[in-house]
Amino acid sequence: MTTLVDPSTDPRSRVDGLGWVSRAVFPDDRVALRVGGAPPAGHRVVARYAVVPSVARARFLVPLGAPRAGAASLLAYNALRPPRVRALRAVLGGLARFGAVGLAPFPTMSVSVPSGVAPAELLLTERLAAALGGTPLLAACGVRPPDPNGKPTLQLFTADGRPRGYAKIGWNDATRALVTAEAAALRAVRATAGVADHPVPPGLLTETAWAGQVVAVIEPLPPDVRGVPVDDPPRIAALLAVARRGGPAGTPRPLASSPFLNRLAAQADRAADAVPAGARAVDAVAALGRRHGDTAVEFGHWHGDWVPWNLGRHAGRLVAWDWEHSAPDVPVGFDLAHDAFQRALVLRGEPAAVAAAAVDGHLERHGERLGLGSAQRRLVADAYLVEMWLRTWRLADAGAGWNAALHPALLDVIEKRHSG
Numbered sequence: 001m002t003t004l005v006d007p008s009t010d011p012r013s014r015v016d017g018l019g020w021v022s023r024a025v026f027p028d029d030r031v032a033l034r035v036g037g038a039p040p041a042g043h044r045v046v047a048r049y050a051v052v053p054s055v056a057r058a059r060f061l062v063p064l065g066a067p068r069a070g071a072a073s074l075l076a077y078n079a080l081r082p083p084r085v086r087a088l089r090a091v092l093g094g095l096a097r098f099g100a101v102g103l104a105p106f107p108t109m110s111v112s113v114p115s116g117v118a119p120a121e122l123l124l125t126e127r128l129a130a131a132l133g134g135t136p137l138l139a140a141c142g143v144r145p146p147d148p149n150g151k152p153t154l155q156l157f158t159a160d161g162r163p164r165g166y167a168k169i170g171w172n173d174a175t176r177a178l179v180t181a182e183a184a185a186l187r188a189v190r191a192t193a194g195v196a197d198h199p200v201p202p203g204l205l206t207e208t209a210w211a212g213q214v215v216a217v218i219e220p221l222p223p224d225v226r227g228v229p230v231d232d233p234p235r236i237a238a239l240l241a242v243a244r245r246g247g248p249a250g251t252p253r254p255l256a257s258s259p260f261l262n263r264l265a266a267q268a269d270r271a272a273d274a275v276p277a278g279a280r281a282v283d284a285v286a287a288l289g290r291r292h293g294d295t296a297v298e299f300g301h302w303h304g305d306w307v308p309w310n311l312g313r314h315a316g317r318l319v320a321w322d323w324e325h326s327a328p329d330v331p332v333g334f335d336l337a338h339d340a341f342q343r344a345l346v347l348r349g350e351p352a353a354v355a356a357a358a359v360d361g362h363l364e365r366h367g368e369r370l371g372l373g374s375a376q377r378r379l380v381a382d383a384y385l386v387e388m389w390l391r392t393w394r395l396a397d398a399g400a401g402w403n404a405a406l407h408p409a410l411l412d413v414i415e416k417r418h419s420g
Contacts, residue, residue: 073140
């Protein structure tokens with residue numbers, strides 16, 4: 001294969017966020033990317049993007065050639081974004097309405113393919129357009145610093161600015177697993193349509209394997225969806241509907257004989273084979289079984305990342321997105337625990353020990369409404385923290401690197417709790 005990556009003009013040669021995103025979106029070296037300069041001889045340009053605000057500080061790739069699509073890529077769901085980001089996107093969206101003229105101050109990246117090759121053979125956007133009915137699509141993409149746990153996401157629009165979907169790209173072991181898990185979860189929760197109190201999930205439009213990547217296209221959220229406040233109180237009925245998939249309460253089972261504990265033990269064993277800290281996880285799972293093995297608790301599904309920034313309101317219903325960590329057979333109450341832990345860790349910047357204490361407090365205040373007595377609340381908190389460390393390890397083992405906020409601090413917290 002002839003390589004057309006020109007390090008002087010092709011952003012795929014960069015080590016920053018623009019390089020990371022462009023390599024994921026345009027992995028085939030037969031596709032030529034040029035920021036400035038003409039395409040290679042024998043190539044034809046099939047797309048152009050404004051690189052906003054600059055190549056060195058790229059934050060957005062905005063499609064050119066269809067002003068309404070370019071504007072929509074910046075303005076869609078702006079109400080869900082933080083105020084500063086919202087203001088910036090509003091200004092840029094206004095400029096994008098004027099097409100290339102409005103975005104002229106920004107560098108232009110051209111995408112070209114060999115004249116004798118069909119674009120659908122080389123370009124993900126073309127492949128997805130065919131899968132979604134054949135209407136030509138334009139893609140926009142946010143640019144973030146390189147993140148082995150991050151998934152480049154294409155916003156897909158028709159030329160008149162109508163959103164068609166969000167294409168999440170799994171490009172390494174960690175992100176391929178997450179994209180695959182979300183697609184499976186969205187297929188499963190289709191059956192909850194119309195179930196009282198169950199949050200409305202976006203639909204799965206299509207999924208595909210392409211160029212060593214896994215891609216899932218998620219349907220757009222309703223255009224007037226609004227985020228829930230970051231201090232939104234727990235929505236217990238919704239949590240129970242997710243856990244039970246709209247069915248009746250499950251019969252509580254002892255932790256010791258549960259598939260959940262067996263799964264934790266198997267994962268901890270794999271971690272012990274991979275990293276020295278894994279031996280501590282094996283001990284943590286054993287301690288969890290000794291401490292709570294006789295306690296019976298209801299098991300069910302969980303969303304897996306139940307936090308305010310993954311929730312919204314539309315037409316009087318709760319909407320939930322980002323189901324990539326969803327799983328069955330976990331103690332009911334895990335989503336409530338996760339909500340408290342992540343609010344402390346992410347929103348308030350607290351260390352793992354403080355976040356763990358927030359889990360205890362949240363379960364103490366609200367757990368009884370989930371049917372959790374004091375023994376069950378302690379089980380849910382301790383089991384959730386072990387689950388979170390194992391998630392941290394799974395992502396690191398799949399190439400995402402360790403989350404410094406959780407490793408090794410979370411293991412320290414778990415061991416202290418079990419020795420108390």
